[in-house]
Amino acid sequence: MKRGLLLIVLIALLLIGGGGLALAQTDSIEITLFIAPERLALYVPAGSDIGVLENVSLRTAGSSVALRAVPDFTELLSASSGASDRPLCVIWQRIGAVSAPPPECQGGVMLTQQVALADAFWFNLAQQSTHTISIVLNDQALVRCEDRVQRCTLRITAASGAPTPVPFSVAPPARPAAGQQPAESADFVVTRNAEWSLTLGTFAGVEMALVPAGCFTMGGARRANETPPHVVCIEAPFWIDRYEVTNAQYGSSGRWPGDELPRDSINWFEARSYCAQRGGRLPSEAEWEFAARGPDGLTYPWGSDFVADFVSFGQFINARTARVGSRPGGRSWVGAHDMSGNLWEWTSTIYDQTRYPYPYNPNDGRENPADPSALRVLRGGAWYLLDDDRGIFRATYRFAGSPESGLSDLGVRCVRDFAGSNQR
Secondary structure (H helix, E strand, O other), X not given: OOOOOEEEEEOOOOEOOHHHOOOXXXXXXXXXXXXXXXXXXXXXXXXXXXXXXXHEEEEOOOOEEEHHHOOOHHHHHHHOOOEEOOOEEEEEEEOOOOOOOOHHHOOOEXXXXXXXXXXXXXXXXXXXXXXXXXXXXXXXXXXXXXXOOOEEEEEEEEEOOEEEXXXXXXXXXXXXXXXXXXXXXHHOEEOOHHHOOOOEEEEOOEEEEEEOEEEEEEOOOOOHHHOOOEEEEEXXXXXXXOOOOEHHHHOOOOOOOOOOOEOOOOOHHHHHHHHHHOOOEOOOHHHHHHHHHOOOOOOEXXXXXXXXXXXXXXXXXXXXXXXXXXXXXXXXXXXXXXOOEOOEEEEEEEXXXXXXXXXXXXXXXXXXXXXXXXXXXXXXXXXXXXXXXHHHHOOOOOEEEXXXXXXXXXXXXXXXXXXXXXXX
Protein backbone atom coordinates (compact mmCIF):
# COMPACT_ATOMS: atom_id res chain seq x y z
CA MET A 1 0.00 0.00 0.00
CA LYS A 2 1.36 3.40 -0.94
CA ARG A 3 2.17 5.77 1.89
CA GLY A 4 -0.15 8.71 2.19
CA LEU A 5 0.37 11.90 4.08
CA LEU A 6 0.82 11.14 7.80
CA LEU A 7 -0.91 13.28 10.35
CA ILE A 8 -0.13 12.66 14.02
CA VAL A 9 -2.92 14.40 15.87
CA LEU A 10 -2.02 13.57 19.42
CA ILE A 11 0.82 11.62 21.01
CA ALA A 12 1.58 12.96 24.46
CA LEU A 13 0.66 12.14 28.03
CA LEU A 14 -0.33 8.71 26.87
CA LEU A 15 0.93 5.90 29.00
CA ILE A 16 1.21 4.70 32.59
CA GLY A 17 3.85 6.52 34.56
CA GLY A 18 2.76 9.96 33.40
CA GLY A 19 1.40 12.24 36.12
CA GLY A 20 1.62 9.55 38.78
CA LEU A 21 -1.43 7.68 37.45
CA ALA A 22 -1.29 3.90 37.98
CA LEU A 23 -3.57 1.48 36.18
CA ALA A 24 -3.59 -2.26 36.58
CA GLN A 25 -3.03 -4.18 33.36
CA THR A 26 -6.16 -6.09 32.35
CA ASP A 27 -6.29 -9.74 31.42
CA SER A 28 -7.92 -9.01 28.11
CA ILE A 29 -7.92 -6.43 25.35
CA GLU A 30 -10.94 -5.23 23.45
CA ILE A 31 -10.61 -4.01 19.87
CA THR A 32 -13.38 -2.16 18.04
CA LEU A 33 -13.37 -1.22 14.38
CA PHE A 34 -15.49 1.75 13.30
CA ILE A 35 -15.94 1.32 9.56
CA ALA A 36 -17.10 4.02 7.17
CA PRO A 37 -16.41 4.67 3.47
CA GLU A 38 -14.26 7.71 4.28
CA ARG A 39 -12.27 6.26 7.17
CA LEU A 40 -11.45 3.20 9.24
CA ALA A 41 -10.76 3.57 12.95
CA LEU A 42 -9.36 0.93 15.31
CA TYR A 43 -10.22 1.75 18.93
CA VAL A 44 -8.77 0.31 22.14
CA PRO A 45 -10.13 1.55 25.48
CA ALA A 46 -7.99 2.90 28.31
CA GLY A 47 -6.43 0.34 30.62
CA SER A 48 -5.61 -2.10 27.83
CA ASP A 49 -2.29 -3.80 27.23
CA ILE A 50 -1.56 -2.26 23.88
CA GLY A 51 1.52 -4.45 23.48
CA VAL A 52 -0.84 -7.18 22.21
CA LEU A 53 -1.44 -5.03 19.14
CA GLU A 54 2.12 -5.50 17.90
CA ASN A 55 1.12 -8.64 16.06
CA VAL A 56 -2.37 -7.53 14.99
CA SER A 57 -3.14 -6.82 11.37
CA LEU A 58 -6.24 -6.11 9.30
CA ARG A 59 -6.89 -8.21 6.23
CA THR A 60 -9.25 -7.81 3.27
CA ALA A 61 -9.56 -9.85 0.08
CA GLY A 62 -6.59 -8.10 -1.51
CA SER A 63 -4.65 -6.42 1.31
CA SER A 64 -3.11 -7.00 4.70
CA VAL A 65 -2.09 -4.05 6.86
CA ALA A 66 -0.12 -4.56 10.06
CA LEU A 67 -0.55 -2.05 12.86
CA ARG A 68 3.21 -1.98 13.44
CA ALA A 69 3.55 -0.55 9.90
CA VAL A 70 1.67 2.59 10.93
CA PRO A 71 4.20 5.39 11.46
CA ASP A 72 4.94 6.08 15.15
CA PHE A 73 3.08 2.97 16.26
CA THR A 74 6.30 1.12 17.08
CA GLU A 75 7.56 4.11 19.05
CA LEU A 76 4.28 4.15 20.94
CA LEU A 77 4.74 0.51 21.95
CA SER A 78 8.34 1.10 22.96
CA ALA A 79 7.27 3.89 25.28
CA SER A 80 4.61 1.71 26.87
CA SER A 81 5.18 -0.22 30.07
CA GLY A 82 1.94 -2.13 29.65
CA ALA A 83 -1.49 -0.61 30.12
CA SER A 84 -2.37 2.75 28.59
CA ASP A 85 -4.14 5.31 30.74
CA ARG A 86 -5.93 6.73 27.71
CA PRO A 87 -7.89 5.27 24.81
CA LEU A 88 -5.95 4.59 21.63
CA CYS A 89 -7.26 5.14 18.12
CA VAL A 90 -5.45 4.23 14.91
CA ILE A 91 -7.24 5.90 12.01
CA TRP A 92 -6.83 5.47 8.27
CA GLN A 93 -8.59 8.30 6.43
CA ARG A 94 -9.01 8.96 2.75
CA ILE A 95 -7.27 12.10 1.53
CA GLY A 96 -9.80 14.88 0.97
CA ALA A 97 -12.53 13.20 3.01
CA VAL A 98 -13.95 15.17 5.89
CA SER A 99 -14.81 12.88 8.78
CA ALA A 100 -14.73 13.30 12.53
CA PRO A 101 -13.19 10.46 14.54
CA PRO A 102 -15.57 8.22 16.47
CA PRO A 103 -16.75 9.84 19.73
CA GLU A 104 -15.00 7.08 21.67
CA CYS A 105 -11.67 8.44 20.41
CA GLN A 106 -12.16 11.88 21.91
CA GLY A 107 -9.51 12.63 24.52
CA GLY A 108 -7.45 9.64 23.51
CA VAL A 109 -4.22 9.09 21.64
CA MET A 110 -4.84 9.21 17.89
CA LEU A 111 -2.49 8.06 15.17
CA THR A 112 -3.98 9.16 11.86
CA GLN A 113 -2.68 8.08 8.47
CA GLN A 114 -4.01 9.78 5.33
CA VAL A 115 -4.29 7.46 2.33
CA ALA A 116 -5.20 7.93 -1.31
CA LEU A 117 -8.52 6.59 -2.53
CA ALA A 118 -6.77 3.76 -4.38
CA ASP A 119 -5.04 2.77 -1.12
CA ALA A 120 -8.14 2.73 1.07
CA PHE A 121 -7.85 -1.02 1.71
CA TRP A 122 -11.17 -1.22 3.59
CA PHE A 123 -13.19 0.38 0.74
CA ASN A 124 -14.33 -1.40 -2.41
CA LEU A 125 -14.18 1.36 -5.02
CA ALA A 126 -15.90 -0.69 -7.72
CA GLN A 127 -18.86 -1.57 -5.48
CA GLN A 128 -18.80 1.73 -3.55
CA SER A 129 -19.00 -0.24 -0.30
CA THR A 130 -16.75 -1.37 2.51
CA HIS A 131 -14.88 -4.67 2.27
CA THR A 132 -15.18 -7.57 4.66
CA ILE A 133 -12.31 -7.04 7.12
CA SER A 134 -10.64 -9.75 9.19
CA ILE A 135 -8.84 -8.93 12.43
CA VAL A 136 -5.75 -11.12 12.42
CA LEU A 137 -3.40 -12.00 15.32
CA ASN A 138 -0.21 -13.94 14.62
CA ASP A 139 -1.57 -14.85 11.17
CA GLN A 140 -4.73 -16.32 12.69
CA ALA A 141 -8.00 -14.66 11.64
CA LEU A 142 -9.97 -14.02 14.81
CA VAL A 143 -13.14 -12.37 13.54
CA ARG A 144 -14.60 -11.18 10.27
CA CYS A 145 -16.29 -7.79 10.08
CA GLU A 146 -18.67 -8.27 7.20
CA ASP A 147 -19.01 -5.74 4.40
CA ARG A 148 -21.30 -2.77 5.17
CA VAL A 149 -21.06 -3.40 8.92
CA GLN A 150 -20.35 -0.09 10.67
CA ARG A 151 -19.00 -1.41 13.96
CA CYS A 152 -17.26 -4.65 14.87
CA THR A 153 -15.83 -5.56 18.29
CA LEU A 154 -13.47 -8.33 19.38
CA ARG A 155 -12.19 -9.26 22.86
CA ILE A 156 -8.91 -11.17 23.13
CA THR A 157 -8.24 -12.94 26.44
CA ALA A 158 -5.06 -14.64 27.61
CA ALA A 159 -5.39 -18.39 28.23
CA SER A 160 -2.52 -20.87 28.46
CA GLY A 161 -0.24 -18.29 26.94
CA ALA A 162 -2.31 -18.06 23.77
CA PRO A 163 -4.87 -15.40 22.88
CA THR A 164 -8.43 -16.63 22.49
CA PRO A 165 -10.91 -14.61 20.44
CA VAL A 166 -14.31 -13.82 21.88
CA PRO A 167 -16.21 -11.98 19.14
CA PHE A 168 -19.26 -9.96 20.06
CA SER A 169 -21.29 -6.92 19.06
CA VAL A 170 -20.98 -7.28 15.30
CA ALA A 171 -23.88 -5.04 14.36
CA PRO A 172 -25.04 -4.28 10.80
CA PRO A 173 -26.42 -0.80 10.16
CA ALA A 174 -30.14 -0.35 10.62
CA ARG A 175 -32.32 1.01 7.82
CA PRO A 176 -35.62 2.82 8.21
CA ALA A 177 -38.73 1.40 6.62
CA ALA A 178 -40.48 3.54 4.00
CA GLY A 179 -42.01 6.57 5.68
CA GLN A 180 -40.62 5.65 9.11
CA GLN A 181 -39.23 8.42 11.32
CA PRO A 182 -35.64 7.51 12.29
CA ALA A 183 -34.24 7.91 15.78
CA GLU A 184 -30.45 7.96 15.69
CA SER A 185 -28.27 9.67 13.07
CA ALA A 186 -25.56 7.03 13.39
CA ASP A 187 -27.92 4.47 11.87
CA PHE A 188 -28.12 6.17 8.50
CA VAL A 189 -25.10 5.77 6.24
CA VAL A 190 -25.44 4.39 2.72
CA THR A 191 -23.06 3.27 0.00
CA ARG A 192 -25.69 2.77 -2.73
CA ASN A 193 -28.87 4.63 -3.57
CA ALA A 194 -30.90 1.44 -3.41
CA GLU A 195 -30.10 1.02 0.27
CA TRP A 196 -32.27 4.01 1.14
CA SER A 197 -36.03 4.19 1.66
CA LEU A 198 -38.14 7.35 1.50
CA THR A 199 -38.14 8.91 4.98
CA LEU A 200 -40.22 12.04 5.54
CA GLY A 201 -40.67 14.51 8.38
CA THR A 202 -42.60 17.74 8.86
CA PHE A 203 -40.98 20.83 10.37
CA ALA A 204 -42.74 24.18 10.82
CA GLY A 205 -45.46 22.78 8.57
CA VAL A 206 -43.07 21.97 5.71
CA GLU A 207 -42.50 18.42 4.50
CA MET A 208 -38.84 17.42 4.33
CA ALA A 209 -37.04 14.28 3.14
CA LEU A 210 -34.18 12.74 5.08
CA VAL A 211 -30.82 12.46 3.28
CA PRO A 212 -28.53 9.81 4.81
CA ALA A 213 -24.80 10.22 5.28
CA GLY A 214 -22.49 8.74 2.68
CA CYS A 215 -19.80 9.35 0.10
CA PHE A 216 -20.12 10.15 -3.60
CA THR A 217 -18.10 11.41 -6.53
CA MET A 218 -18.74 15.13 -6.80
CA GLY A 219 -18.34 16.91 -10.13
CA GLY A 220 -17.79 15.56 -13.62
CA ALA A 221 -15.83 16.02 -16.82
CA ARG A 222 -18.31 17.95 -18.99
CA ARG A 223 -17.36 21.52 -18.00
CA ALA A 224 -14.18 23.04 -16.58
CA ASN A 225 -15.86 24.26 -13.40
CA GLU A 226 -17.03 20.71 -12.61
CA THR A 227 -13.54 19.18 -12.72
CA PRO A 228 -11.85 17.26 -11.34
CA PRO A 229 -14.35 14.65 -10.20
CA HIS A 230 -13.52 13.91 -6.57
CA VAL A 231 -14.89 11.95 -3.64
CA VAL A 232 -16.78 13.93 -1.00
CA CYS A 233 -18.27 12.39 2.13
CA ILE A 234 -21.36 13.79 3.81
CA GLU A 235 -20.69 13.05 7.45
CA ALA A 236 -24.14 13.31 8.95
CA PRO A 237 -27.70 12.88 7.68
CA PHE A 238 -29.76 16.02 7.09
CA TRP A 239 -33.27 16.98 6.07
CA ILE A 240 -34.02 18.67 2.75
CA ASP A 241 -37.26 20.27 1.56
CA ARG A 242 -39.19 17.75 -0.47
CA TYR A 243 -40.31 20.55 -2.80
CA GLU A 244 -39.06 24.00 -3.68
CA VAL A 245 -40.45 26.62 -1.27
CA THR A 246 -43.90 27.68 -2.47
CA ASN A 247 -45.66 31.02 -2.48
CA ALA A 248 -47.92 29.76 0.32
CA GLN A 249 -44.99 28.72 2.50
CA TYR A 250 -43.08 31.92 1.85
CA GLY A 251 -46.10 34.09 2.58
CA SER A 252 -46.11 36.08 -0.66
CA SER A 253 -45.90 35.64 -4.43
CA GLY A 254 -43.15 36.52 -6.83
CA ARG A 255 -43.73 36.99 -10.54
CA TRP A 256 -46.46 34.33 -10.70
CA PRO A 257 -49.22 33.96 -8.08
CA GLY A 258 -50.53 30.60 -6.93
CA ASP A 259 -50.12 28.80 -3.61
CA GLU A 260 -48.53 25.70 -5.11
CA LEU A 261 -46.12 27.51 -7.43
CA PRO A 262 -42.51 27.83 -6.29
CA ARG A 263 -41.67 31.24 -4.84
CA ASP A 264 -39.53 32.94 -7.45
CA SER A 265 -37.59 36.24 -7.45
CA ILE A 266 -35.78 35.49 -4.18
CA ASN A 267 -32.25 36.80 -3.68
CA TRP A 268 -29.60 34.96 -1.67
CA PHE A 269 -30.01 37.05 1.47
CA GLU A 270 -33.77 36.52 1.45
CA ALA A 271 -33.36 32.80 0.86
CA ARG A 272 -30.90 32.49 3.74
CA SER A 273 -33.14 34.47 6.11
CA TYR A 274 -36.22 32.46 5.19
CA CYS A 275 -34.50 29.15 5.91
CA ALA A 276 -33.14 30.46 9.21
CA GLN A 277 -36.64 31.53 10.29
CA ARG A 278 -37.74 27.93 9.82
CA GLY A 279 -34.85 26.62 11.93
CA GLY A 280 -32.92 25.54 8.86
CA ARG A 281 -30.30 26.84 6.47
CA LEU A 282 -29.28 26.82 2.82
CA PRO A 283 -27.63 23.61 1.59
CA SER A 284 -23.99 23.61 0.63
CA GLU A 285 -23.52 22.70 -3.00
CA ALA A 286 -22.04 19.36 -1.89
CA GLU A 287 -25.19 18.57 0.12
CA TRP A 288 -27.38 19.65 -2.79
CA GLU A 289 -25.50 17.48 -5.27
CA PHE A 290 -25.51 14.48 -2.94
CA ALA A 291 -29.28 14.81 -2.45
CA ALA A 292 -29.66 14.88 -6.25
CA ARG A 293 -27.20 12.12 -7.23
CA GLY A 294 -26.46 9.92 -4.22
CA PRO A 295 -23.58 7.43 -3.90
CA ASP A 296 -24.47 6.03 -7.35
CA GLY A 297 -23.41 9.35 -8.92
CA LEU A 298 -26.46 9.69 -11.17
CA THR A 299 -26.24 12.12 -14.07
CA TYR A 300 -29.77 13.42 -13.41
CA PRO A 301 -31.78 13.09 -10.21
CA TRP A 302 -33.73 10.16 -11.71
CA GLY A 303 -31.00 8.33 -13.63
CA SER A 304 -28.41 8.44 -16.38
CA ASP A 305 -30.52 9.57 -19.36
CA PHE A 306 -32.39 12.82 -19.89
CA VAL A 307 -36.19 12.45 -19.84
CA ALA A 308 -37.96 15.65 -20.85
CA ASP A 309 -41.22 14.62 -19.18
CA PHE A 310 -39.45 14.63 -15.81
CA VAL A 311 -38.53 18.34 -15.94
CA SER A 312 -40.54 21.56 -15.69
CA PHE A 313 -38.89 23.68 -18.37
CA GLY A 314 -39.68 25.81 -21.39
CA GLN A 315 -40.59 22.97 -23.72
CA PHE A 316 -43.68 22.17 -21.66
CA ILE A 317 -44.70 24.99 -19.33
CA ASN A 318 -45.00 27.96 -21.67
CA ALA A 319 -42.26 30.14 -20.19
CA ARG A 320 -43.32 30.13 -16.55
CA THR A 321 -42.97 28.02 -13.42
CA ALA A 322 -45.05 24.91 -12.78
CA ARG A 323 -46.76 23.58 -9.67
CA VAL A 324 -44.17 21.96 -7.39
CA GLY A 325 -44.08 18.18 -7.65
CA SER A 326 -45.93 18.15 -10.97
CA ARG A 327 -43.18 16.01 -12.56
CA PRO A 328 -42.97 13.13 -10.04
CA GLY A 329 -40.84 11.01 -12.34
CA GLY A 330 -38.01 13.47 -11.84
CA ARG A 331 -37.74 13.12 -8.08
CA SER A 332 -34.36 12.20 -6.67
CA TRP A 333 -33.33 9.04 -4.81
CA VAL A 334 -34.24 10.64 -1.45
CA GLY A 335 -37.65 11.84 -2.69
CA ALA A 336 -36.83 15.49 -3.45
CA HIS A 337 -38.84 16.86 -6.42
CA ASP A 338 -37.88 19.44 -9.06
CA MET A 339 -34.14 19.32 -8.45
CA SER A 340 -33.92 19.70 -12.22
CA GLY A 341 -36.00 22.53 -13.64
CA ASN A 342 -38.61 24.98 -12.37
CA LEU A 343 -36.22 27.35 -10.51
CA TRP A 344 -32.52 27.67 -9.92
CA GLU A 345 -31.89 27.00 -6.24
CA TRP A 346 -29.53 28.99 -4.03
CA THR A 347 -26.81 27.22 -2.05
CA SER A 348 -24.62 28.54 0.73
CA THR A 349 -21.42 28.08 -1.30
CA ILE A 350 -19.31 30.89 -2.76
CA TYR A 351 -18.58 30.59 -6.48
CA ASP A 352 -15.04 31.72 -7.30
CA GLN A 353 -12.97 29.62 -9.67
CA THR A 354 -9.79 31.47 -8.71
CA ARG A 355 -10.03 31.26 -4.95
CA TYR A 356 -12.20 28.16 -4.58
CA PRO A 357 -11.87 25.74 -7.50
CA TYR A 358 -12.65 22.06 -7.19
CA PRO A 359 -12.00 19.82 -5.31
CA TYR A 360 -14.70 21.00 -2.94
CA ASN A 361 -13.37 21.79 0.55
CA PRO A 362 -15.88 23.16 3.07
CA ASN A 363 -13.08 24.50 5.27
CA ASP A 364 -11.21 26.67 2.76
CA GLY A 365 -13.48 29.73 2.98
CA ARG A 366 -16.03 28.94 0.29
CA GLU A 367 -18.72 28.43 2.94
CA ASN A 368 -18.12 31.83 4.53
CA PRO A 369 -21.59 33.32 5.15
CA ALA A 370 -20.19 36.76 6.00
CA ASP A 371 -19.00 37.72 2.49
CA PRO A 372 -21.81 39.99 1.23
CA SER A 373 -20.56 40.45 -2.33
CA ALA A 374 -19.33 37.02 -3.39
CA LEU A 375 -21.24 35.16 -6.08
CA ARG A 376 -23.12 32.14 -4.76
CA VAL A 377 -23.56 28.76 -6.44
CA LEU A 378 -26.94 28.02 -8.02
CA ARG A 379 -28.08 24.51 -8.88
CA GLY A 380 -30.82 22.75 -10.84
CA GLY A 381 -31.73 24.80 -13.93
CA ALA A 382 -34.95 26.76 -14.47
CA TRP A 383 -38.23 27.19 -16.34
CA TYR A 384 -36.90 29.25 -19.26
CA LEU A 385 -34.44 26.64 -20.56
CA LEU A 386 -35.20 24.67 -23.74
CA ASP A 387 -34.50 21.17 -24.97
CA ASP A 388 -31.13 22.24 -26.37
CA ASP A 389 -30.16 23.17 -22.79
CA ARG A 390 -30.76 19.70 -21.38
CA GLY A 391 -27.13 19.46 -20.20
CA ILE A 392 -27.86 22.24 -17.70
CA PHE A 393 -30.27 19.92 -15.90
CA ARG A 394 -27.43 17.56 -14.98
CA ALA A 395 -26.93 17.26 -11.22
CA THR A 396 -23.28 18.35 -11.53
CA TYR A 397 -24.02 21.57 -13.44
CA ARG A 398 -22.83 24.69 -11.58
CA PHE A 399 -24.18 28.18 -12.15
CA ALA A 400 -23.71 31.34 -10.10
CA GLY A 401 -25.53 34.54 -9.25
CA SER A 402 -25.00 37.78 -7.41
CA PRO A 403 -26.42 37.48 -3.88
CA GLU A 404 -28.48 40.61 -4.53
CA SER A 405 -30.09 39.19 -7.67
CA GLY A 406 -33.78 38.41 -7.37
CA LEU A 407 -34.69 37.40 -10.91
CA SER A 408 -37.78 35.34 -11.65
CA ASP A 409 -35.75 32.17 -12.24
CA LEU A 410 -34.35 32.05 -8.68
CA GLY A 411 -35.88 30.13 -5.78
CA VAL A 412 -34.97 28.28 -2.62
CA ARG A 413 -34.98 24.85 -1.02
CA CYS A 414 -33.93 24.64 2.65
CA VAL A 415 -32.13 21.96 4.61
CA ARG A 416 -32.09 21.21 8.31
CA ASP A 417 -29.53 19.40 10.45
CA PHE A 418 -30.69 15.99 11.60
CA ALA A 419 -29.15 16.25 15.07
CA GLY A 420 -31.59 17.82 17.53
CA SER A 421 -34.36 18.18 14.97
CA ASN A 422 -37.88 17.74 16.28
CA GLN A 423 -40.97 17.55 14.10
CA ARG A 424 -43.69 20.05 14.79
